[in-house]
Amino acid sequence: xxxxxxxxxxVVVDLDxxxxxxxxxxxxxxxxxxxxxxxxxTHKIPEIARMQIDAGAVGIxxxxxxxxxxxxxxxxxxxxxxxNIVGGSKLERLATLTRWARISVTADSEVVVRGLSSIMxxxxxxxxxxxxxxxxxxxxxxxxxxxxxxxxxxxxxxxGLRFGGLMTYPNNEHTDPFVRxxxxxxxxxxxxxxxxxxxxxxxxxxxHTHAEVTEHRAGxxxxxxxxxxxxxxxRLEDCAFKVITTIVSRPTTDRGILDGGxxxxxxxxxxxxxxxxxxxxxxxxxxxxxxxxxxxxFSGCPRKPEIGERVTVIPNHCCVVTNLFNxxxxxxxxxxxVVWPVACRGAVQ
Amino acid sequence: xxxxxxxxxxVVVDLDxxxxxxxxxxxxxxxxxxxxxxxxxTHKIPEIARMQIDAGAVGIxxxxxxxxxxxxxxxxxxxxxxxNIVGGSKLERLATLTRWARISVTADSEVVVRGLSSIMxxxxxxxxxxxxxxxxxxxxxxxxxxxxxxxxxxxxxxxGLRFGGLMTYPNNEHTDPFVRxxxxxxxxxxxxxxxxxxxxxxxxxxxHTHAEVTEHRAGxxxxxxxxxxxxxxxRLEDCAFKVITTIVSRPTTDRGILDGGxxxxxxxxxxxxxxxxxxxxxxxxxxxxxxxxxxxxFSGCPRKPEIGERVTVIPNHCCVVTNLFNxxxxxxxxxxxVVWPVACRGAVQ
Numbered sequence: 001x002x003x004x005x006x007x008x009x010x011v012v013v014d015l016d017x018x019x020x021x022x023x024x025x026x027x028x029x030x031x032x033x034x035x036x037x038x039x040x041x042t043h044k045i046p047e048i049a050r051m052q053i054d055a056g057a058v059g060i061x062x063x064x065x066x067x068x069x070x071x072x073x074x075x076x077x078x079x080x081x082x083x084n085i086v087g088g089s090k091l092e093r094l095a096t097l098t099r100w101a102r103i104s105v106t107a108d109s110e111v112v113v114r115g116l117s118s119i120m121x122x123x124x125x126x127x128x129x130x131x132x133x134x135x136x137x138x139x140x141x142x143x144x145x146x147x148x149x150x151x152x153x154x155x156x157x158x159x160g161l162r163f164g165g166l167m168t169y170p171n172n173e174h175t176d177p178f179v180r181x182x183x184x185x186x187x188x189x190x191x192x193x194x195x196x197x198x199x200x201x202x203x204x205x206x207x208h209t210h211a212e213v214t215e216h217r218a219g220x221x222x223x224x225x226x227x228x229x230x231x232x233x234x235r236l237e238d239c240a241f242k243v244i245t246t247i248v249s250r251p252t253t254d255r256g257i258l259d260g261g262x263x264x265x266x267x268x269x270x271x272x273x274x275x276x277x278x279x280x281x282x283x284x285x286x287x288x289x290x291x292x293x294x295x296x297x298f299s300g301c302p303r304k305p306e307i308g309e310r311v312t313v314i315p316n317h318c319c320v321v322t323n324l325f326n327x328x329x330x331x332x333x334x335x336x337x338v339v340w341p342v343a344c345r346g347a348v349q
Numbered sequence: 350x351x352x353x354x355x356x357x358x359x360v361v362v363d364l365d366x367x368x369x370x371x372x373x374x375x376x377x378x379x380x381x382x383x384x385x386x387x388x389x390x391t392h393k394i395p396e397i398a399r400m401q402i403d404a405g406a407v408g409i410x411x412x413x414x415x416x417x418x419x420x421x422x423x424x425x426x427x428x429x430x431x432x433n434i435v436g437g438s439k440l441e442r443l444a445t446l447t448r449w450a451r452i453s454v455t456a457d458s459e460v461v462v463r464g465l466s467s468i469m470x471x472x473x474x475x476x477x478x479x480x481x482x483x484x485x486x487x488x489x490x491x492x493x494x495x496x497x498x499x500x501x502x503x504x505x506x507x508x509g510l511r512f513g514g515l516m517t518y519p520n521n522e523h524t525d526p527f528v529r530x531x532x533x534x535x536x537x538x539x540x541x542x543x544x545x546x547x548x549x550x551x552x553x554x555x556x557h558t559h560a561e562v563t564e565h566r567a568g569x570x571x572x573x574x575x576x577x578x579x580x581x582x583x584r585l586e587d588c589a590f591k592v593i594t595t596i597v598s599r600p601t602t603d604r605g606i607l608d609g610g611x612x613x614x615x616x617x618x619x620x621x622x623x624x625x626x627x628x629x630x631x632x633x634x635x636x637x638x639x640x641x642x643x644x645x646x647f648s649g650c651p652r653k654p655e656i657g658e659r660v661t662v663i664p665n666h667c668c669v670v671t672n673l674f675n676x677x678x679x680x681x682x683x684x685x686x687v688v689w690p691v692a693c694r695g696a697v698q
Contacts, residue, residue: 249489
């Protein structure tokens with residue numbers, strides 16, 4: 001089937017570009033001796049995770065246990081879940097998962113560490129736990145190297161747990177100083193820091209400038225989106241991920257309506273102007289989204305589209321678009337090669 | 350199972366409130382002799398559509414063919430798809446669907462009408478087509494009563510089609526004048542307007558003030574959300590739809606992190622401040638969302654939550670949250686009564 005026979009809205013992934021994106025970033029990290037642990041939140045597809053592993057990734061990153069369960073079930077053997085696992089049933093699931101695959105997790109408080117230790121001790125398992133460090137993100141994470149070192153010591157002495165290193169996101173000028181200070185504090189207690197895992201696609205080509213980072217977690221780099229384009233880390237010709245839509249209405253001279261809205265593109269703005277880049281009409285502005293309609297201003301375009309015309313959109317944020325579709329279509333030279341179910345879609349738990 | 354045994358994040362729907370919301374709005378429309386045709390985009394669940402029909406709705410509204418196919422497959426007999434159906438394969442699907450259920454659609458251009466007529470004539474079917482009127486929304490729709498009347502005449506003379514009336518959204522002060530002018534123009538050609546369908550939850554208790562409206566399409570009224578609360582059409586005690594989350598991190602005195610982010614709540618803001626109302630901490634501010642984390646400022650709260658505590662969130666926009674979950678849990682008196690798959694989830698085509 002040709003790409004222009006697919007019903008819209010549809011997500012197509014250019015397989016040549018996908019493979020090139022995977023290979024290029026792997027080669028970069030290999031060159032600098034940094035472990036690659038891609039974040040699968042972007043694609044949620046075991047087949048793509050397998051491509052990343054086959055290219056040289058040491059394992060994958062999942063944000064939720066539900067994602068990790070799907071990936072482990074598909075045979076992925078090394079999974080990092082940088083999330084505070086809290087609550088009895090989640091801890092039971094974590095214990096089960098730890099029997100299927102090499103799992104590591106994070107914690108940022110003693111409460112979380114106590115829960116992890118309790119279940120792992122009961123099950124006679126050993127779980128590597130990294131300390132999540134808030135080095136500027138303002139999300140989870142301990143707030144200082146002192147707190148990081150204290151929590152690392154708690155982990156190190158907790159039955160069923162092993163201190164697994166430090167985790168942060170995104171890599172920036174605060175990363176190395178925070179890590180160095182934490183390492184110094186831990187050195188005085190004889191506790192080594194074996195793994196320092198950073199993350200982000202916007203900083204993907206500067207990972208090697210962080211002397212302390214031993215492992216990197218990037219997600220969007222496989223696909224690319226407007227955010228990655230704006231960051232300057234990917235070029236338009238690297239973008240593998242596109243949403244093909246149809247113009248279903250041209251109510252005024254300048255207005256056109258796409259058959260995809262916030263239920264296809266999400267409402268993620270990410271400080272970008274508008275909701276996507278239309279490749280055939282780069283001057284067009286996707287100025288608002290209803291649930292199933294994209295509202296476009298074509299006034300800046302020398303030529304304006306007809307009803308029924310198909311247009312190709314690079315969305316603002318590929319990771320959330322993935323989660324809105326039941327499947328994505330892999331294409332090569334505009335011909336459909338594979339249809340992948342988004343197996344981890346909706347795995348919020 | 351009790352509500353507090355469910356893993357989080359999870360959507361729970363209070364069945365008493367759901368039933369009351371369905372009954373109350375049906376009684377209001379019945380009292381005023383206005384047909385009720387609820388929009389299922391809010392719930393995407395055939396069982397709830399059936400409850401709406403059983404309460405007295407004349408049929409349902411679906412935004413996409415994919416939703417209508419699921420609903421028709423579940424036995425719903427009267428389905429309105431107020432969308433421009435464009436393209437060969439979509440028209441084939443529409444023809445098939447027209448054999449399963451009483452279908453009506455809209456059009457806002459001759460191009461769309463020609464496509465509909467062509468397939469319906471070929472299949473020897475008759476499809477009611479309403480004219481979509483842009484009475485202020487600025488989305489699809491003809492721009493004036495003159496254009497509406499012209500398109501109605503095109504539909505009326507198109508083989509395989511029947512002019513089915515006028516459609517608009519949302520009801521407001523422009524609705525009646527637009528409809529009256531269109532009717533006057535059509536009367537001179539002997540074409541009656543049998544059905545005028547309006548829509549919206551924010552205007553749900555003023556439907557009867559629009560003398561021209563014969564049918565109403567509301568979606569959110571079954572569940573309720575912050576948008577409906579802000580509009581003043583629903584009270585907090587009417588809200589049937591809640592997202593239960595767990596506090597997984599308390600990195601600073603004031604900051605708390607929920608285990609649900611934009612992949613649970615969506616990024617829909619709808620001119621509201623923050624991303625949800627936390628019932629147990631009404632002064633808290635859900636100030637940003639990562640994909641799997643909700644960032645909350647608890648500085649305004651007299652008491653602050655512990656890690657592991659569960660909190661209940663009324664989201665900004667229930668319709669897009671529905672589409673992010675694989676299932677929702679129906680509860681009565683805090684006990685689970687039913688788990689419904691979100692059958693039309695991801696039906697964007």
